[in-house]
Amino acid sequence: MKIYFIPITVLISFIVFIVIQKLSKNKSPIKRAFVSLLSGLAALVTVNALSVFTGVYIPVSILSVIISIVLGIPGVTSMLCINLFNLI
Numbered sequence: 001m002k003i004y005f006i007p008i009t010v011l012i013s014f015i016v017f018i019v020i021q022k023l024s025k026n027k028s029p030i031k032r033a034f035v036s037l038l039s040g041l042a043a044l045v046t047v048n049a050l051s052v053f054t055g056v057y058i059p060v061s062i063l064s065v066i067i068s069i070v071l072g073i074p075g076v077t078s079m080l081c082i083n084l085f086n087l088i
Contacts, residue, residue: 005062012061013069014039040068043076 014037021029021081044058044065051057052067058079 009062010037010041010069013066020023037069037070040070040072040075041065043073044068047076047080056080058083 014033017033017036018029021032026032044060048060058076063080067079070072071078
């Protein structure tokens with residue numbers, strides 16, 4: 001995997017969130033898109049940082065970054081449950 005795929009994915013997701021927020025006529029679409037993007041990435045980083053203590057981690061890939069950005073904390077929780085219970 002090339003290292004530049006993740007920043008490009010984050011940028012494209014951010015632009016898509018801005019468009020969605022603008023179409024839904026929110027007062028501050030850029031701020032809401034940025035908060036949504038950051039909460040998902042923060043959840044992914046937190047899970048992986050705590051893997052030293054818990055032994056459970058989510059491998060960072062394009063798919064996991066997209067899921068954490070688009071779905072946010074529920075997406076990271078779902079990936080964690082799938083990983084924890086070995087459902088795949």
